Amino acid sequence: xxxxxxxxxxxxxxxxxxxxxxxxxxxKLRGKSVVTGxxxxxxxxLSYEAKAIGVVRGMPIxxxxxxxxxxxxxxxxxxxxxxxxxxxxDIVRRxxxxxxxxxxxxxxxDLTGLExxxxxxxxxxxxxxxxxxxxxxxxxxxIGLAPTKVLAKVASKYVKPNGLTIIEKDNTKxxxxxxxxxxxxxxxxKTSESLKIKGIxxxxxxxxxxxxxxxxxxSKPIEVLWRxxxxxxxxxxxxxxKTEYSSIQKTQSFHPAxxxxxxxxxxxxxxxxxxxxxxxxxxxxPKKVSFFLKSQxxxxxxxxxxxxxxxxxxxxxxxxxxxxxxEVYKRTILYRTTGVTLEELIPDSVAQGDLFGSNxxxxxxxxxxxxxxxxxxxxxKNMVYLASSNNxxxxxxxxxxxxxxxxxxxxx
DNA sequence: TCTGGGGTCCTAGGACCC
DNA sequence: TCTGGGGTCCTAGGACCC
Numbered sequence: 311x312x313x314x315x316x317x318x319x320x321x322x323x324x325x326x327x328x329x330x331x332x333x334x335x336x337x338k339l340r341g342k343s344v345v346t347g348x349x350x351x352x353x354x355x356l357s358y359e360a361k362a363i364g365v366v367r368g369m370p371i372x373x374x375x376x377x378x379x380x381x382x383x384x385x386x387x388x389x390x391x392x393x394x395x396x397x398x399x400d401i402v403r404r405x406x407x408x409x410x411x412x413x414x415x416x417x418x419x420d421l422t423g424l425e426x427x428x429x430x431x432x433x434x435x436x437x438x439x440x441x442x443x444x445x446x447x448x449x450x451x452x453i454g455l456a457p458t459k460v461l462a463k464v465a466s467k468y469v470k471p472n473g474l475t476i477i478e479k480d481n482t483k484x485x486x487x488x489x490x491x492x493x494x495x496x497x498x499x500k501t502s503e504s505l506k507i508k509g510i511x512x513x514x515x516x517x518x519x520x521x522x523x524x525x526x527x528x529s530k531p532i533e534v535l536w537r538x539x540x541x542x543x544x545x546x547x548x549x550x551x552k553t554e555y556s557s558i559q560k561t562q563s564f565h566p567a568x569x570x571x572x573x574x575x576x577x578x579x580x581x582x583x584x585x586x587x588x589x590x591x592x593x594x595x596p597k598k599v600s601f602f603l604k605s606q607x608x609x610x611x612x613x614x615x616x617x618x619x620x621x622x623x624x625x626x627x628x629x630x631x632x633x634x635x636x637e638v639y640k641r642t643i644l645y646r647t648t649g650v651t652l653e654e655l656i657p658d659s660v661a662q663g664d665l666f667g668s669n670x671x672x673x674x675x676x677x678x679x680x681x682x683x684x685x686x687x688x689x690x691k692n693m694v695y696l697a698s699s700n701n702x703x704x705x706x707x708x709x710x711x712x713x714x715x716x717x718x719x720x721x722x
Numbered sequence: 723t724c725t726g727g728g729g730t731c732c733t734a735g736g737a738c739c740c
Numbered sequence: 741t742c743t744g745g746g747g748t749c750c751t752a753g754g755a756c757c758c
Contacts, residue, residue: 352726368723413758498756531732531756559728600752608725614752649727 317422317543318432321462324415325450325471328355331394332384334448348385401442405435408549420547436474459545460538463495479541486513496535560584561649567606569644577648580699582624585652589622596652601631603638604647611638623675
């Protein structure tokens with residue numbers, strides 16, 4: 311049995327990242343109550359000043375305007391966020407080789423051993439990273455150092471904003487007694503409810519249970535969390551950048567909820583168009599498609615379809631979805647959201663390869679879409695769309711639609 | 723928080739095989 | 741013949757994340 315040396319894992323987390331970038335772009339905003347998300351109609355990110363006066367994530371923009379007239383409301387600028395994100399991670403890479411970009415404003419890095427090669431303590435390395443991001447990018451971040459990823463996440467959240475927290479193997483208790491179990495990365499609402507019923511309220515309560523009890527009551531991922539919280543390094547840093555999607559999804563909610571079949575189908579059609587456009591942009595073709603309806607009460611009903619011949623033409627997918635629609639639709643239910651997911655994506659070069667084996671993979675539509683995509687590249691998006699989506703497009707609220715590919719915004 | 727959009731991963735259970 | 745044990749593969753759906 312090999313004894314693994316204790317690791318030092320860094321977790322870096324942007325402070326109110328989207329707003330932070332807006333302030334970096336325009337320093338006049340510093341110290342003010344600022345939110346982003348105007349284009350979406352709900353607050354995506356908010357400055358600490360906005361938070362202090364009572365604005366919360368997800369709050370409708372109209373409510374912000376009404377109740378907090380002094381708050382500055384900005385549309386999201388995803389391109390800038392991506393740019394700053396990359397520059398932030400590059401600064402971390404000045405010190406660490408193994409950096410995992412976990413999300414737009416978060417990364418993990420393995421600092422193990424750098425103490426010696428850089429002749430600095432781990433704390434000094436973290437301080438340097440913080441200072442350089444501060445000085446060069448005008449951004450504030452929080453850092454956690456710990457022997458595992460899960461503990462590093464606890465640490466980076468422990469002091470925020472602009473925090474630096476170090477958790478060591480023998481002082482975890484200090485940090486875990488005060489951490490509610492639902493705050494642990496990987497423990498969601500379902501698991502935390504189940505744990506609470508069993509009397510477990512804090513992360514410390516959780517790791518005080520013995521392993522057999524955990525195994526008896528929970529699944530593998532929960533066991534991994536238990537071990538990581540006890541300082542056992544299991545979740546590895548994965549420095550490989552995500553190259554490809556394994557699924558592409560488009561969903562859209564609407565108000566009021568409805569059981570109008572034609573409307574729902576047109577919503578689906580619009581989502582299919584969007585998802586297919588994204589797939590074509592990344593040269594991917596799905597072998598499977600699933601779609602769902604979400605009811606007013608947030609009940610899902612879904613259906614998935616295996617594509618005999620993979621295709622990213624919306625016409626093809628549309629007609630398949632239409633055929634299956636009645637399997638998920640009930641006249642008596644009012645729906646609030648429709649969505650479609652393209653799954654089992656393969657590069658279109660591979661799909662083209664299949665062409666020679668069996669019957670035609672590329673349908674007559676794929677040629678047309680190539681040309682439309684090229685046109686839209688020159689003259690702008692949403693120039694051309696399917697008649698079947700028309701209903702959905704005319705019904706959309708004015709001016710809410712922005713660049714499709716740039717709209718994968720998160721809450722931060 | 724009467725709740726937005728886009729992802730990933732795991733698991734239970736059925737189908738099928740020997 | 742009336743029934744054992746074990747394996748793989750696939751799928752739907754749950755749970756979680758930012």
